[in-house]
Amino acid sequence: MKLVVGCMILFGWVSLGFGEMRIWTSQAGDTLEAEYVRDTMGNVWLKPPNGNVKKVPIKALSQADQDYINLNKPPTLEIIVDDNKKGLSVKGDIDNRRESLRFEVNIRKTSKRPYPRKMTAYLFVIGLDIYKDEYVLLDSQKESFVLTPEKNNSYSFEGKSVKLEYDPDPPWGKKYEGYLVCIQTSDGEILLFKGKKRFEKNLQVLIGARVGARFDEDMRPL
Numbered sequence: 001m002k003l004v005v006g007c008m009i010l011f012g013w014v015s016l017g018f019g020e021m022r023i024w025t026s027q028a029g030d031t032l033e034a035e036y037v038r039d040t041m042g043n044v045w046l047k048p049p050n051g052n053v054k055k056v057p058i059k060a061l062s063q064a065d066q067d068y069i070n071l072n073k074p075p076t077l078e079i080i081v082d083d084n085k086k087g088l089s090v091k092g093d094i095d096n097r098r099e100s101l102r103f104e105v106n107i108r109k110t111s112k113r114p115y116p117r118k119m120t121a122y123l124f125v126i127g128l129d130i131y132k133d134e135y136v137l138l139d140s141q142k143e144s145f146v147l148t149p150e151k152n153n154s155y156s157f158e159g160k161s162v163k164l165e166y167d168p169d170p171p172w173g174k175k176y177e178g179y180l181v182c183i184q185t186s187d188g189e190i191l192l193f194k195g196k197k198r199f200e201k202n203l204q205v206l207i208g209a210r211v212g213a214r215f216d217e218d219m220r221p222l
Contacts, residue, residue, distance in 0.1 A: 020035065021033055021034065021035050021049060022034070022035075022036075022068075024046060024056075024061060024062075024065050025061065025062040025064070025065060026060055026061060026062065027059075027060055027061065027062060032046065032048065032054075033048060033049065034046035034047055034048045034049075034054070035047045035048075036068075036069070036072065037053055039058060039069050039072070042057060042058055042059070043055050043056065043057055043058060044056050044057075044058050044061070044069055067114075067116050070113055070114045070115055070116060071115065071116070071117050073113060074115065074185055074189065074191050075109045075110075075111045075113065075115040075147065075191070076109070076110045076111040077107060077108065077109055077110065077183055077191055077192050078107070078108045078109075078110050079105065079106070079107055079108075079181055079183070079192060079194040080105070080106040080108070081103060081104070081105055081106075081179065081181060081194060081195070082103065082104040083101065083103055083179055096165070096166075096167045097165065097166055097167070097175070098163070098164065098165045099162075099163070099164040099165075099175065099176050100161065100162075100163050100164075101125065101161070101162045101163075101164070101176060102158065102159060102160070102161045102162065103123060103125060103139070103158065103159035103179060104156065104157075104158050104159075105121065105123055105156065105157055105158075105159075105181055106154060106155075106156045107121060107145070107147070107154060107155045107156070107183065108147075108153060108154040109147045109153040109154070114149075115147060116146065116148075117146070117185065117186055118144055118145070118146050118186050119144070119145060119146070119147070119183055119184065119185055119186065119191070120142065120143070120144050120145075120183070120184045120186070121141075121142070121143045121144075121145065121155070121157070121181065121182070121183050122140075122141070122142055122180075122181065122182045122183075122184075122203075122206070122207065123139065123140070123141040123143075123157075123159050123179065123180075123181050124137065124139070124140055124179060124180045124181075124195075124199065124206045125137075125138040125139035125140075125159060125162055125176075125179050126138060126177045126178050126179065126180070126196070126199065127162075127164060127174045127175060127176055127177050128174065128175055128176075128177040129173075129174050129214070130166055130168065130171040130172070130173065130174070130175060131171050131172045131173070132214075133217070134214045134215065134216065134222060135177065135214065135215040135216070135217075135219060136174055136212065136213070136214055136215075137206065137209050137210070137211055137212065137213045137214075137215075138162045138164075138174075138176075138211065139159045139160050139162055139211060140206070140209070140210070140211050141157065141159050141160075143155070143157045162176075164176060177196075178195060178196030178198075178199065179195045179196065180193065180194075180195035180196060180199040180200065180203070180206065181193070181194045181195050182200075182203055190203075199219065201219075202215075202219040205219055205220075205221065206219075209221065
């Protein structure tokens with residue numbers, strides 16, 4: 001079997017893969033039915049139905065199999081958020097504030113392994129109606145993207161301009177409360193959050209809400 005370059009028995013190995021048998025194909029067209037076990041240092045360990053675990057160089061496999069392996073481990077990401085791109089201005093009475101916010105989000109892959117699968121980024125900007133003591137969804141953005149070397153393994157997008165005005169005494173108007181950025185794989189696995197932690201548990205509520213939606217202190221829709 002030309003596909004099998006080497007083999008070894010792993011003591012106490014635990015399957016970290018998809019738990020399914022599949023047909024693996026070499027660059028030369030040879031095939032092997034086996035289950036993915038793990039991969040590291042440029043090699044993958046495959047377990048046939050009745051046989052020892054086999055170690056195979058990843059580069060010896062077809063491109064489809066290499067993609068399958070790369071997708072087994074989601075990438076490590078870094079999120080950089082500029083939440084005050086347009087600055088903060090104060091006009092008139094010092095207590096009467098006007099905020100002008102426009103968010104910019106940059107997502108960068110910090111792991112070396114390719115990840116040729118589409119991901120989704122969500123940006124939510126949340127304000128507080130200080131008279132009614134209600135949260136307000138000020139901006140909501142959804143972006144789909146793939147991180148590739150051709151694009152420096154990064155992706156950037158901007159939210160809409162948000163303008164707010166408020167006065168704490170007497171309390172009226174809306175002020176900025178916080179933001180939440182979430183990155184998900186195409187099958188819904190959450191890779192990373194950034195922003196105000198208290199909003200993380202309300203992700204599905206935010207995804208289903210429209211800009212202008214209001215929520216109580218527990219982020220329940222009003």
